[in-house]
Amino acid sequence: MSRWDGKTRGSLTGYKIFLFFIRHLGLGFAYTLLRIVTYYYYLFASGPRNILIQFYQNSFHFSKEKARKLARRNFYIFGQTLVDRAAFLLGKVDTFSHTFENEQYLVDIRNAGKGGILLSAHVGNWETAGNLLKGRITPTINIVMLDAEVESIKKFMQLSTGGPKFNVIPIKNDLSHIISIRNALISNEFVAIHADRYLDGAKFIEMEFLGKTARFPMGPFIIASKFDAPVTFVFATKDGTHSYHLSATEPITVRLKPEQIARQYVQELERKVRQYPEQWFNYYDFFNNG
Template sequence: MSQSPDRPGIDTKSEKSAWDGKTKGTLAGYKIFFFFIRFLGLGFAYSLLRIVTYYYYLFASKPRNVLMDFYQHTLHFSHSEAKKLARKNFYIFGQTLVDRTAFLLGKHEKFSHVFENEQYLIDIREQGKGGILLSAHLGNWETAGNLLKGRITPTINIVMLDAEVENIKKFMEMATGGSRFKIIAIKDDLSHVIAIRNALINNEFVAIHADRYMEGARFIELDFLGKKARFPHGPFVIASKFDAPITFVFAAKDRTHSYHLSATAPIQEKMKPEQIAALYAAELEKKVKQYPEQWFNYFDFFKQ
């Protein structure tokens, strides 16, 4: 593995990643669940999900096998336990998509939540410098943002790759009015950095996923769950450059219509990207062990 001489563990020449930055799904699938949620309710949509996700469990061999390998050889569950977790994973992932649509349809009163260490985010807000929230593809980040918005901050910015299928985006905007967040799209001209700066100046929260890297992008290699894993360099560089508190936030589904939100004590002092990344990976480890069925990375996370 080649490494940058001044940044140990960082490589700019990665092999092909199984993640391509695109949201999977079909327009027909969105339309079907939109109809059921609006006219027949969440309960019916969840019941339909059992059939749909079991079908995917049977025939979507690639993500199923990746999950089985992760559960057996990384988290060390038995084969039978791994099978149960994989099936549960597919079902809960489907629920998070349904919940996302339910919020867009204004059905937020159906959901409840507990917030572990909510005061940390209130303290960040009171400092007046904005806040950087690093999260992961574990649980349901968008529902977390819906639960936070208006309670702690009026504006949450989501930094993301704008790679969703265009016709699905158009349908969601037409049917529901689109996302309830401000989206900061990552672009080659680095205009997203200016948008992040402006959001922080306005004392807004900026949320970034920090657990996936794209082919050809820089990464930081870290110890994670007893193996070496690659994390994207960009989110940690952004977190280290701005004079804003940093916290790691997660939102896991703990009951049918309930979420458990959590935040870590804010990082106030200046740190190098590698230091922030190491703290993040350690916290993510805890959450994966606590909620293994909500690990939604359907590719070989440890591919070298």
């Protein structure tokens, strides 16, 4: 798969099975089952596996053996983040702990009263960040995302768990999501946007990333530059069986051009990926978007 198509993978049966085990047998059992499931995917999902191995070899210059081990660990940790997401929605919040690097930056953004734009990426577990931030720093987190999940899975998760603990602002062709973002910022709410996946046909900006040229979506950086709200880069990475490390960068409080914000963002993203290479969850050829 050379391009991202905007869709989330996963089967309704798989969601049902893991929700059942988490609810009745606990996270430990779900993690054990996960080792079998993710090893199966590692063996037979050759496309994502090979792309991930090539990413580790070409970007980090790892040996093929080390790249394979890291790819297998990547599949397992990704599975854990999905299980953790379901556990959060089932109310098992007390099972998890977290540290927050530079939490005061988000407190300062809230106190400024202009709302805040949080740019993130598919590194670690962004939904966990939304669940942890809600009620801790701000009562409302809005996540801007493509509304392309399989409808039956969305309905089942909604009925089974009550749905996510944050608001979703779906990206629309009529640009109505821009109005929703504006209204959220006016209400002094946080708006989180992924800025790492370029969807074919959308505007993009080319930046150097891990020594190669990659395309990043222009939209998030245009939004960050147009609104009078502080901008920060946030990540939530798994740093233990039941623990997460959240981080935020010093807010950008002056108007910058989209290209300037993109440059700072890509530098921070590269730093995070080097720190947590096993939590790079982009399973397509990130450098082949042409």
